[in-house]
Amino acid sequence: MRVCVIGTGYVGLVTGACLAHIGHDVVGVDNNAAKVAQMQAGISPIVEPGLEAIMAGAMQAQRLAFTTDIGAGVRHGEVIFIAVGTPALPSGESDTRAVEAVARAIGIHLDGSYKVIVNKSTVPIGSGDWVRMLVSENAAPNVDFDVVSNPEFLREGSAVFDTFNPDRIVLGGSGRRAVALMKKLYEPITQRQVAAEAALPPVPVVVTDLASAEMIKYAANAFLATKISFINEVANICDRVGADVQQVALGMGLDSRIGGKFLQAGLGWGGSCFPKDVAALVHTACDYGYEAKLLAAAVAVNRSQRYLAIEKLRQALGILKGKTIGLLGLTFKPDTDDLRDAPALALAAECRRLGARVKAYDPTVRPERPPAGLEAGVADCPESLAAGCDALVLVTEWAEFRTLDYAGLARSMARALIVDGRNFLDPQILAAAGFTYVGIGKPGAKAAPAAPEKAAPVLAIAS
Numbered sequence: 001m002r003v004c005v006i007g008t009g010y011v012g013l014v015t016g017a018c019l020a021h022i023g024h025d026v027v028g029v030d031n032n033a034a035k036v037a038q039m040q041a042g043i044s045p046i047v048e049p050g051l052e053a054i055m056a057g058a059m060q061a062q063r064l065a066f067t068t069d070i071g072a073g074v075r076h077g078e079v080i081f082i083a084v085g086t087p088a089l090p091s092g093e094s095d096t097r098a099v100e101a102v103a104r105a106i107g108i109h110l111d112g113s114y115k116v117i118v119n120k121s122t123v124p125i126g127s128g129d130w131v132r133m134l135v136s137e138n139a140a141p142n143v144d145f146d147v148v149s150n151p152e153f154l155r156e157g158s159a160v161f162d163t164f165n166p167d168r169i170v171l172g173g174s175g176r177r178a179v180a181l182m183k184k185l186y187e188p189i190t191q192r193q194v195a196a197e198a199a200l201p202p203v204p205v206v207v208t209d210l211a212s213a214e215m216i217k218y219a220a221n222a223f224l225a226t227k228i229s230f231i232n233e234v235a236n237i238c239d240r241v242g243a244d245v246q247q248v249a250l251g252m253g254l255d256s257r258i259g260g261k262f263l264q265a266g267l268g269w270g271g272s273c274f275p276k277d278v279a280a281l282v283h284t285a286c287d288y289g290y291e292a293k294l295l296a297a298a299v300a301v302n303r304s305q306r307y308l309a310i311e312k313l314r315q316a317l318g319i320l321k322g323k324t325i326g327l328l329g330l331t332f333k334p335d336t337d338d339l340r341d342a343p344a345l346a347l348a349a350e351c352r353r354l355g356a357r358v359k360a361y362d363p364t365v366r367p368e369r370p371p372a373g374l375e376a377g378v379a380d381c382p383e384s385l386a387a388g389c390d391a392l393v394l395v396t397e398w399a400e401f402r403t404l405d406y407a408g409l410a411r412s413m414a415r416a417l418i419v420d421g422r423n424f425l426d427p428q429i430l431a432a433a434g435f436t437y438v439g440i441g442k443p444g445a446k447a448a449p450a451a452p453e454k455a456a457p458v459l460a461i462a463s
């Protein structure tokens with residue numbers, strides 16, 4: 001099938017490359033010329049496991065091309081995906097200006113042949129009808145097209161796997177021809193021809209009206225975010241009553257009605273989607289006369305959770321003014337280079353506000369390209385990060401952080417304190433390496449270094 005994907009950011013590029021991989025003829029359109037040139041050279045602008053390999057195969061088979069020419073893309077596609085960004089405005093409302101621009105451009109370039117226009121971007125409820133209106137307004141009379149809502153559920157860091165192994169595919173829209181085409185488009189995926197386990201039953205396809213499909217996306221993200229805030233609240237109670245949140249999560253999660261996923265307590269949820277999607281749903285509810293109290297509480301818990309590490313640092317170090325804090329990890333989760341709404345950045349800003357010096361190390365962030373606020377503060381390896389620090393805070397659970405030479409890091413620090421913001425490390429190993437270990441919702445794991453105590457603190461080495 002001929003496919004056009006407009007907006008080849010995270011979702012658009014992964015969707016386009018995966019559809020090309022399963023045999024479709026895909027043109028990706030983006031208005032960022034530098035990004036398009038990079039992709040034309042076979043380079044992925046994002047860090048995503050497996051993506052470049054899929055791009056290379058599809059480009060070699062001449063099933064995947066990139067352009068800045070939206071007209072060419074629209075003429076090419078029988079199915080046209082809108083996958084541009086919908087970030088949050090300061091009010092929490094979704095900024096749909098890119099969707100609007102693309103819908104108008106699609107209308108202008110429709111050539112008379114039947115097209116399915118697919119909203120893959122996460123858009124406020126009602127946007128499907130709005131896109132239909134915008135396309136019609138800008139198209140010649142009597143053009144033949146349908147609009148389908150096809151929300152995306154992939155996670156960054158496992159986006160290719162998630163695309164080939166979805167839990168469900170949601171198709172919203174009333175056009176039977178459009179829904180049939182979309183089912184055909186996804187058939188290799190729904191029939192498990194590219195799945196990790198071919199023996200699995202077919203992927204369920206949920207067909208709904210437009211508004212319900214749009215709502216499914218917001219409700220799913222809001223539920224997952226609330227689930228994390230819930231376990232974080234439980235963790236904070238655990239800290240006070242002496243229970244271990246990881247044991248609690250295990251015991252809760254084995255109840256099949258609850259499920260064990262998204263019960264990892266830590267420094268809160270971030271990224272380009274949970275914060276903006278929960279905010280957008282709260283905003284929509286408010287627009288229609290409903291106060292979404294539970295969602296507002298999930299957001300409030302998350303806001304304070306991001307600063308929980310500061311509370312733990314204060315308890316161990318006293319005043320933070322003049323102290324040096326090293327952050328292990330900056331991205332909002334591992335296996336991505338995405339820093340959008342990363343908890344680490346909020347934490348760094350608050351530490352700085354309190355007068356601490358903040359350094360950071362992340363496998364995907366180069367010292368010469370630091371995020372705002374961390375200029376001259378990004379180390380090129382964990383060793384230079386730790387040198388001279390009064391404490392480390394593990395913010396992102398990168399796999400490589402499990403096997404660092406913690407004894408060596410401890411020796412180079414002014415004080416060997418670590419706040420494990422993701423309960424990712426083994427407290428006993430850290431204590432044996434000389435660290436005082438503090439977890440989240442794990443008061444019993446407040447492990448101190450094994451005797452003999454560290455002798456005189458090693459002098460701080462400025463990095």
Ligand SMILES: NC(=O)C1=CN([C@@H]2O[C@H](COP(=O)(O)OP(=O)(O)OC[C@H]3O[C@@H](n4cnc5c(N)ncnc54)[C@H](O)[C@@H]3O)[C@@H](O)[C@H]2O)C=CC1
Nearest residue numbers: 007008009010011030031032083084085086098121122152
């Ligand atoms: N990032 C993620 O993991 C997921 C994102 N989503 C949703 O998918 C949508 C896209 O998200 P991301 O891929 O993260 O966004 P992104 O910001 O990474 O990519 C958007 C792309 O659209 C391009 N663009 C903007 N305006 C354009 C225009 N007028 N014409 C052509 N290209 C244009 C940008 O240059 C950029 O490459 C959002 O609505 C998001 O909520 C849904 C599920 C997962």
Ligand SMILES: O=C(O)[C@H]1O[C@H](OP(=O)(O)OP(=O)(O)OC[C@H]2O[C@@H](n3ccc(=O)[nH]c3=O)[C@H](O)[C@@H]2O)[C@H](O)[C@@H](O)[C@@H]1O
Nearest residue numbers: 152153154155156228262263264268269270271273332333
């Ligand atoms: O709409 C989206 O963009 C996507 O948002 C999330 O995916 P993503 O943001 O890539 O990453 P997640 O794995 O969901 O993690 C989000 C945040 O929650 C945190 N998290 C996750 C799980 C957990 O148990 N605890 C926890 O604190 C992570 O550290 C991260 O900051 C959803 O999981 C996807 O289904 C959805 O498609």
